[in-house]
Amino acid sequence: MEFIVQKTIEAVKVLFDQNIEASAVTLQETRKEFEGDITIVVFPFTRFSKTSPDATATAIGAYLINHVTEVADFNVIKGFLNLVIADSYWVNRFKIACNTPNFGFAQPNGQKVMVEYSSPNTNKPLHLGHVRNNLLGYSVAEILKGAGYDVAKVNLVNDRGIHICKSMLAWKKFGNGETPASSGLKGDHLVGKYYVIFDKEYKKEIDALKATGVAEDDAKKQAPLMIEAQLMLKKWEEGDKEVIDLWKMMNGWVYEGFDETYKKLGVNFDKYYYESNTYLLGKEIIEEGLQKGVFFRKPDSSVWIDLTEDGLDQKLVLRSDGTSVYMTQDMGTAQLKYGDFKMDKSVYVVGNEQDYHFKVLFLILNKLGKEFAKGSYHLSYGMVDLPSGKMKSREGTVVDADDLIQEMIDTSREYTEALGKVDDFNDQEKVELFRKIGLGALKYHILKVDPKKRMMFDPSESIDFQGHTGPFIQYSYARIQSVLRKSGSSDFTYGEVFPLNKDERELIQQLDKFPSVIIDAADNYSPAVIGNYLYELAKAYNKFYHDNPILKPEISQHDRNFRLQLSKLTGDVIKRGMGLMGIEVPERM
Known part of the structure; x- marks a missing residue:
């Protein structure tokens, strides 16, 4: 109620010969147990009114009654000035609302915002955590539209990396040519099945190595399945046709499954980004950062950034074998998104377990001098729990x-x-x-x-x-x-x-x-x-x-x-x- 603020400024000037800013006038909704609609906090004015809070409030209330037609009455409770706003004001506000097309929604404000949400991995179906992510991202995007922003909804699909290769390798070794059509499973569920199979077989190999006296950390690295998965990732990055064809086929299954789930949830996207297309741009940014002295290369050829002066630690941005990590891909994606949309703000809807990752990402982008760094925001959300025994997923560990x-x-x-x-x-x-x-x-x-x-x-x-x-x-x-x-x-x-x-x-x-x-x-x-x-x-x-x-x-x-x-x-x-x-x-x- 801007008119109440302005008339209170006027009252203070007339009654106490004091000029105040609008920020000095605090309005609150009147508590339900008191009569009134708007409450003015008058305590800050007593230092120049030279009277008690009650007397100050009464003087201002009397002035407003005489000079503001919308103020019908007032009362003072322990120094708080409660104003009763006339029915005519509320009737007029109601009529304006009824005659305002799309009442509540703001006019365009000229600001562009990108909201990135969902961000699934193509090695498993969407689960309860993804549900909160998708619902939150979609709703935030719609709310920003309602507030007048030009909004782009995007989905960054994590379609490459060691976890993707685990599903691929397990299907290749244990799948016997199974497909969504032959199994009757949604594509994302079928691929998720082989991600679980990989984990089970991998644990068997670790246990076998440990039984021979190998330490657990070493057993994890020496397990044949993990070595094969890492080799598959390297072949993928080198463009090996057999690996790429397998990747395209299994990812295709997953995308069909995701689309079905997105449709059920009622969420959509204006554009998809794929990490398989962004990691190379990330590598270019790393070269740029090496030249600027933002990154440094260790003797084993891995590339790092030293953030100890920022209260953090050293962070790996490229492995010694030249393969990328999440940070590599996220730098590339950030650059690509800004090039496409030139947005003023970029909102990342990602769970709070990634708080540190985004703190590091935004810090790196700042150090690289990227103009879009200052508009980047991590919408960090908490996890979702279920009462035990309410529902069980196919795998028994996550809720599908x-x-x-x-x-x-x-x-x-x-x-x-x-x-x-x-x-x-x-x-x-x-x-x-x-x-x-x-x-x-x-x-x-x-x-x-x-x-x-x-x-x-x-x-x-x-x-x-x-x-x-x-x-x-x-x-x-x-x-x-x-x-x-x-x-x-x-x-x-x-x-x-x-x-x-x-x-x-x-x-x-x-x-x-x-x-x-x-x-x-x-x-x-x-x-x-x-x-x-x-x-x-x-x-x-x-x-x-x-x-x-x-x-x-x-x-x-x-x-x-x-x-x-x-x-x-x-x-x-x-x-x-x-x-x-x-x-x-x-x-x-």
Whole structure:
């Protein structure tokens, strides 16, 4: 409320002959136990008012009552000045919101942001950790769009390296020509199966070597499978046709599987980058860094950077045999992305186990003088845990994304049918509803938590229609659409100025926050800000709906139309807000 800030500055000048900056005026939402809408913190003004906080607040309140038509009343509680904003102000704000296309979304601000998320390895299917990554990245990108940024969503696929060669080698040795078609497995699941097989066979070889007296660290290096995998990686980098053909075939299987999972999750990308295309550019940057003295070469020909003066350590950027490491590839990818998009900010959505890696990467890019280094940001998020015994993956160690999605849809079906809410739905409508509710529950439960926090995902808790859940908000939206359908009208004309009751007033105030909530969520890269706002909005609407008749014949046409318009805007905001979280809202439930 900029006008309150400006009039408070004016009041301080007139009453106390003191010039203050806007930053000196602190506004807060009035606590619910007190009357008022906006609270001004007056304690900083007492040093030049030369009076008590209560007297200072009372003087400013009296000035605002006389000079600001929007201020209807005030009260002072222990030096805090609580202002009651006139109903006419809130009615006007409501009308502006109703007449603003895409209310809440900001105009383009001229800034370009890239959000990189998903970043899967092509040696295994997507799992629960990837689910949080994908949902978080997609939502952050949509929120940034809503805040006025020009956003590019990209996926960096980790399609090369020793871990990829492990799956390839295991398939070559133990696969007997098995394919997705012959096995009936999704391609990513089939390749993941051979990654597990490699690990099992590798451990057998380590144990056999240890039984002969070889130390464990040496056994890991001497195991024939690991030596073969490293040789395969070297052949890959040298362009060996047989290895490259095998790599293309198995990666092709994986990409088909990934695309199916992405479609189920409802996430997408504007561009894909592949580390197989970026590691060579990374090697060029290393040569550039050697010439600049940023990197140094050790006697074994490996290349390093010394970050001890920055409080870190020495970091390997190229192996002695000339093969690249993750840092090599990430430097190349960063350069390539900037060349393609010239973005102002580059957001990396990666789990917090990589905090150190990104600290080093951004430091290296700064030392190399890369202009895009200052706009780089690591959106570090916590891991996701499950209550034990809730779900088990095929491998027994990680929760497969496809299994999780199906489990949520199945849980949605069981819960919804038990409530008897779909008796009048046909089979196709039921399938769509269960999908929307199941995925809405999954997405909301994950995104309502601050990204930085480790979280527990409980599938049964997430599906509750009455708790702090996605289905509760979806149900609130469906309730609104039911009211609007029953009204049989879309022309909700009502008078210019009129008194509001407490529920109407609080609902308008909640709606009025939506644009600033989007900006706050964008500034903090946090879908949780949107999620928690929508929950409070849905609660406010349900209270309003319960206590205020809308379609009953005894209410006036004015009140009927106003409350219908209030319902419509609430529904629009819920739909837009849930859309920013990648969540669909059913028209009926």
